[in-house]
Amino acid sequence: MLFQKMLPLRSLWQEISDHFYPERADFTIWRPLGTDFSSNLMTSFPILCRRDMGNAFGTMLRPTAKSWFHLQRRYEKKSDSDTHSYLQWFEETQRRAMYDPMSLFVKATKQADHDFAAFGQCSISVEMNRNHDGLLYRCWHLRDMTWQENENGQIGFVARKWKPTVQTLVRTFGDRVHEKIKTLNLKTPFEEFEVYHFVCDADMYDDGARGRPRWSIWYDPTHDKIMQADPIWGKHYVIPRWQTVSSAIYGTQYSFSPATVAALPDARLIQAMTYTLLEAGEKATSPPVIATQDAVRSDVALYAGGITWVDAEYDEKLGEALRPLTQDFRGFNFGTELIKDTRSLISKAFFLDTLSMPPQGGPEMTAYEVGQRVQEYIRNALPLFEPMEQEYNAGVCDETFELLWRHGAFGDPRAWPRTLRGGSVDFVFESPLHDVIEQQKGDKFLQASKLVGIAIGMDPTAAQIPDASVALRDALTGIGVPSNWMHSETAVKDRQAVQQKQQQAQRMLDSMEQGSNVVKNMGAAGLPVGGGGGGAPPMLPAPGKAAAPAIAAPAA
Secondary structure, eight states: OOHHHHHHHHHHHHHHHHHHHHGGGOOSSOTTTTTTTTTTTTTTHHHHHHHHHHHHHHHHHHHHHHHOOEEEEEOSOOOHHHHHHHHHHHHHHHHHTTTTTHHHHHHHHHHHHHHHHHBBOOOEEEEEEEESSSSSEEEGGGGEEEEETTTTTTTTEEEEEEOOOHHHHHHGGGGGGGGHHHHHHHTTTOOBOOOEEEEEGGTOOOOOOTTTTEEEEEEEETTTTEEEEESSSSOOOOOOBBBEEEOTOOOOSSSOOHHHHHHHHHHHHHHHHHHHHHHHHHHHOOEEEEEETBBBOSSOOTTTTTTBBBBBTOOGGGOOOOOOOOOOOOOHHHHHHHHHHHHHHHHHHHHTTTTOOOOOTTTOOOHHHHHHHHHHHHHHHHHHHHHIIIIIIHHHHHHHHHHHHTTTTTOGGGGGGGTTTTEEEEEEEEHHHHHHHHHHHHHHHHHHHHHHHHHHHOGGGGGGGGGGHHHHHHHHHTTTOOGGGSSSSSHHHHHHOOOHHHHHHHHHHHHHHHHHHHHHHHTTTOOOSOOOOSSSOOOOOOTOOOOOOOOOOOOO
16 A cells, blocks of 8 residues: 555656656656666756765765764763773774675665655665675665654654565575475576565564564565564664655655755756757757749758759749748847756755855955854755764664674673663764864864963963863864874873973972072071071071071981
């Protein structure tokens, strides 16, 4: 029933893919191999905008050149050194597993990025491979997927159509397939059969889930046979959704791409305008001609070097036997301006104007103006980055971590630090938006330094207000200084303690040296030093000054 209800949505996706993603334009039609994807299009500009946006997702949010995700304890930004070391080990282990060439992570996310840009959602399966020695990521066609939200607004039921060969079914499920499939495997191993895969909440199928939250069910509808049903811990499918509509009447579990929703009318318009201008340009360069009946004796040859034969007895006083049709092309330039405007609207619909920082505007710009431009960039980029990080990257990373942990990739949990046992971890991500937000800390540090310098001139105690070490560390991190360039907080505290001890020892030496100099001066003046029982006599005050207290020499 869910597949039947989504038939109108598949028609919309077909329309979107016809204009923006022709490689995926098989939601309602079947295309044989070798079909020309873009035969119905006059311009490729909408396709290029979708392509640039889809490529930007991976380049900006999942750059392979650096670690784009980090682990931290939930609700805690800082951890002790032992906990931090384990979290870093978890992160490195997960990154190696994800970017293993056999996991197909890059391939799956690249396909999913373009689905997300065009349709506002995508479907990625995260599972162990057939040998259970590595991860496997795959992106599935939205035509073959359907899902339903549960009472909490989360996806609680997922169904997927799959059409594998008989050979693949036997290799995957072994003796659990129907007997007819076993027989066909010996005769026609490459014949295809439709199979359904269901992932549902535990209470939707059976009570024997053994405490696990979901069931994974493989069903053969042709032979009405459940080939496999296993309770699972994870979700199996990660379905990021960009923008959903919240309404009691029009609400749906499926989302939309705000990019293609805004750009679809302009995409239709630019195709029509491009066709009209191409036709007008062709008429201008190769205009239609008017031929006089019975005067032209041959085919009209308008190509270079062509000859058109005219009746020798025709009198051209009656008019030219062959002449071009005069047309008015004054509206051609107006049409080109309309196309430029439409291209600009399509580019804005795909957020291409917000994917790059606004220009600085020259060295004469003040720090305030630069800060305002940065704030504008953050406001414009948030609608693009937030759903990708929370729905997409976090969903894939959480499912991957759960799968690796359940299969022992992180070792025995009893050997973990006590702070990690029974707790939850969160993923934080690096992106251009976060980089800009962090870089502002450097500017704030410089502004704060100037303000503190001014305040110290009025009140020297103002220097005690800021915590310089904490502010400097945040500013250095914000401007992108590598962490291995800085000492850890523990190492800094140890160095500060050693420095304080050295300063105390130096003050003690300075005090002893000062006392020794006093004794030498008193001896040179002929004054008694120590001895007897009275100690050192008081020093005579300088003229015009009060008597200073005596300084006793240190005991021998």
